Amino acid sequence: MANQIGGMGLLTIFVLAVFVGFEVVSKVSSTLHTPLMSGANAIHGVVLVGAILITGVSSGPAQITLGLIAIVLGTVNMVGGFVVTDRMLRMFSARRGEERR
Amino acid sequence: MANQIGGMGLLTIFVLAVFVGFEVVSKVSSTLHTPLMSGANAIHGVVLVGAILITGVSSGPAQITLGLIAIVLGTVNMVGGFVVTDRMLRMFSARRGEERR
Amino acid sequence: MSTGAQFGYLIAAICFILALKGLSAPKTARYGNWAGAAGAVIAVAVTLSVGHLQHLGLILGAVAVGAVIGVPAATRVKMTAMPQLVAIFNGVGGGAAALVALIEFLTVASQSSKIAMGDQAATVFTVLVGSVSFAGSMVTFAKLQELMTTRPVVLPAGRWISGAVFVAAVGLAVAGLPVRSTGLLVTLLLVSLGLGVLFVLPVGGADVPIVISLLNAFTGLTVAASGYVLGNTLLIVAGTLVGASGTILTRLMAAAMGRPLTGILFGAFRASVAGPAAAAQNRPVRSGTPEDIAILLGYARKVIVVPGYGLAVAQGQHTIRELADLLTARGVKVAYGIHPVAGRMPGHMNVLLAEANVPYESLLEMDEANMELSSADVALVVGANDVVNPAARTSPGAPIYGMPILNVDSAAAVVFCKRSLRPGFAGIENELLYDPKTTLLFGDAKESLSKVVAAVKAL
Amino acid sequence: MSTGAQFGYLIAAICFILALKGLSAPKTARYGNWAGAAGAVIAVAVTLSVGHLQHLGLILGAVAVGAVIGVPAATRVKMTAMPQLVAIFNGVGGGAAALVALIEFLTVASQSSKIAMGDQAATVFTVLVGSVSFAGSMVTFAKLQELMTTRPVVLPAGRWISGAVFVAAVGLAVAGLPVRSTGLLVTLLLVSLGLGVLFVLPVGGADVPIVISLLNAFTGLTVAASGYVLGNTLLIVAGTLVGASGTILTRLMAAAMGRPLTGILFGAFRASVAGPAAAAQNRPVRSGTPEDIAILLGYARKVIVVPGYGLAVAQGQHTIRELADLLTARGVKVAYGIHPVAGRMPGHMNVLLAEANVPYESLLEMDEANMELSSADVALVVGANDVVNPAARTSPGAPIYGMPILNVDSAAAVVFCKRSLRPGFAGIENELLYDPKTTLLFGDAKESLSKVVAAVKAL
């Protein structure tokens, strides 16, 4: 598949995303380490999108089979990740009202 | 001049840069407001690059004249901005060794 | 790809940024996760609706299968088994990314013969790191689920084997750059799986969460690289975000344990595990009955509970809550001192105690807890060891030396609930167990606590 | 553009990010500025070396002219005149961006007739906002340089005129989207210049720094838009960074003054300027001679100096330093209480006092200063008024109500150095001037302080 926006554009996007990733989490408290890890984990489940796109243009049976496996794995990552993160956070936020700061 | 990386790629870059800009300065102490403003001011002097590029491909006398004016203005912004920011900061950092935190 | 679709992807990317931002603050964490889920839904919806997809039925079927596997796993897992579930989810993501790159490679290989260097490099990277992440995550799962030993596994000449496999993987990757050989790529995939296993084997059980976080960052980068292969900006942004934030998070976690990352990955306390632990076993200790402990606690003015790994293992969070409620009803002031690395993963104790409805106000962070401890009558240490071991302050040679600890020794009396005199994760003796002001209550944390609850009720 | 050049631009963009990051922390601020300058040098060098440029001699000449204007201006300006210089630099940047868009428009108009909607929108945006930024900055310069009144200028029916011009500018911009008319664009430029003037006129002198910061963010966005027109990623990234960080900075500055941004831009304290200020002028006050003040200070144990706008105007920073040194030599404990919005721009007092070599340790931030003030013998208020006005705590109607202030009234005695009983920027009476524990030392801050210095030496 062709890169529509050019290698250097993608590199710029990569560099900016690195800075955003660094900055955004750099002040997280240790209490939230586990849910943050789990949430970030769910986000990279977006590889599902790549798996769908590639499967949708594949033709050989080997490729389609591998593609479907990738879709299953990606879905497990994404859906399971968000659900389990929400479960963790639900417990934290049960008593949001009484929170101290 | 053609956009080499496509409108949507540029928009993505824009969005990411917005986040970087927000995050990076969001914890600045009030002491540094003035130098930060001045330094950011110098950075947008990079419009000089645009002024040079456009002047270098211009032909009509009106366009060249306007281009040269833009170059002068951009240079004043950039060069003056960094120099004056450094002057401010030099005073802060004179006694770096004794700083409290 | 249409502008509309790309715009949808951009919105999804923004959702992911907001998700990470939200997840970084207690008040917004849950909204953050929802923002992430919204971004994921948008991304998948856009992808399915761009049309041009063949095999749509099969694709939807595969998504359904994935959901049917993922959702029940996520909703049913016990809170204490969270880490291994996160490890699995992370591993399958890495595996998916490696597969995507492999399929793209097969497709392009069958169509053209010109090799774009950038794409080829990204493909090789994805296959290598994705496989490492997959295999490594599976090993961490096995360790945490106790399908295998949780102790560091050091193969004979382990360093040399790992080193050789690492060199082989990198060599294959570099060799794969200029040529387009499916055989080479599949070999690389297999060798990388081996590398992933060897990478995680020498890591001790309690260090595994750090490794999961690191592999999480790896998977993020893999996804970004697979996005480069596909020319998909969303995958690049999302993967890079996770790669960058995961790296920071890994460092923060390691910092909370007061140890360098390289030590966790490669050192694993190997030198000091055996020695002192074996030596000091037959010194006298004072052990108490549940009734003794009940009296100590029931007539105290202030009790600080220090929960640890053992409480999580024993699933004793509800029982400790019951005990705390009983004591509070008797007028005893009860609070919990939470060490950042107590439990199985960072923040794990907070999650566990929140599950048991412990009020947020009574969870004290380390500094606060240490202030309270100095005026406490009893420090009740339940299934914790390293996080209260004074060796961190006093023995420069100890592997935990320098780690901030909860100073339970500053309380008037200390009670330890544990099953034996065995040391904790760091494998070093805890002198406090032999201290005259310490009483030991031997047994499984949950059972012991139940007995203490009964005894307090009988007071 | 070659890959090499684009790579150079990417490095420059990274430099700019690191610059903003560095400038946000005291320890790294100076390195941050250098990183920014390095990025600028790289960007210009790459641009000049991509070749293909005509008129290279003229271009280099123009750069030289710009440097010859900018460097001396930056090195010679007095510290107190910093704000107006920053305003000028900002304005010329906005002007340059508007010109770039205009030239690109002229070039494209002479070459093709197809209109790319995105480019056209960016062009119109650049011309509009760039001109506003240019004209607005020039007016702020005129205000700060006192080429015109620093009070808010409210034209008769000012709101209506501004509103009409705003509507005209937006209308012209929208009209300019589908057609390609040079006349329209030039008209837009002129109307936008007018809008810029009208935008800044109603803002009071002391609020001007906030407006400069806002216009700075505007210029950043303009540069980003001109980058879009040129298809230049570096301009987009750099401009956006400044636009985003400038917006945050503007909000932080406004927050430090405890007032909403809209109030600063459109309200400007108009309602409450005249009333109370005129009323209370003839109540009795206690004024002292320099000798009285010298005795008060020389025999105190602890003195907190609160500098303000007037100290900056009078250029008295070196004299206050001299006085503080004298007092310290006598064993008096001296520290400075710095209000975030004291002076002409945020952080201005820190800069001024740093220029006079006041040790960093003796500069107290507001909370710290308030703790020290309660145990101080004398609070010496030099050219400050609003930042110590208790009305901020006590009079719900006052425009500064709710702004955190330095509680000099908690010191045992208060000395005000000012020229008259006139109020400060907010235009409201300061009851503290009439307090029995207050002594007034009338006169220009620098002259008064010199006299006090002489008197202390004579003690």
Ligand SMILES: NC(=O)c1ccc[n+]([C@@H]2O[C@H](COP(=O)([O-])OP(=O)(O)OC[C@H]3O[C@@H](n4cnc5c(N)ncnc54)[C@H](OP(=O)(O)O)[C@@H]3O)[C@@H](O)[C@H]2O)c1
């Ligand atoms: N939280 C994290 O993120 C994290 C990550 C990586 C590493 N670590 C490391 O893990 C350690 C955590 O410290 P910690 O004090 O919580 O744990 P620890 O030092 O590992 O001690 C746990 C104690 O619990 C006892 N125990 C185990 N099962 C039990 C049961 N069913 N009932 C009662 N007691 C039981 C064990 O003693 P018995 O066998 O005698 O019962 C052991 O002494 C630290 O060294 C930390 O660096 C933590």
Ligand SMILES: NC(=O)c1ccc[n+]([C@@H]2O[C@H](COP(=O)([O-])OP(=O)(O)OC[C@H]3O[C@@H](n4cnc5c(N)ncnc54)[C@H](OP(=O)(O)O)[C@@H]3O)[C@@H](O)[C@H]2O)c1
């Ligand atoms: N720092 C910022 O970023 C910033 C930005 C925007 C607005 N503001 C506003 O500016 C105000 C700053 O408060 P402030 O207390 O520093 O200043 P202020 O309230 O404006 O008071 C300054 C005082 O200095 C006196 N003064 C002027 N020239 C003097 C001279 N040559 N010698 C001696 N005294 C002189 C004036 O009284 P006489 O005329 O009687 O001498 C006046 O009362 C606040 O209202 C703040 O909100 C600040």
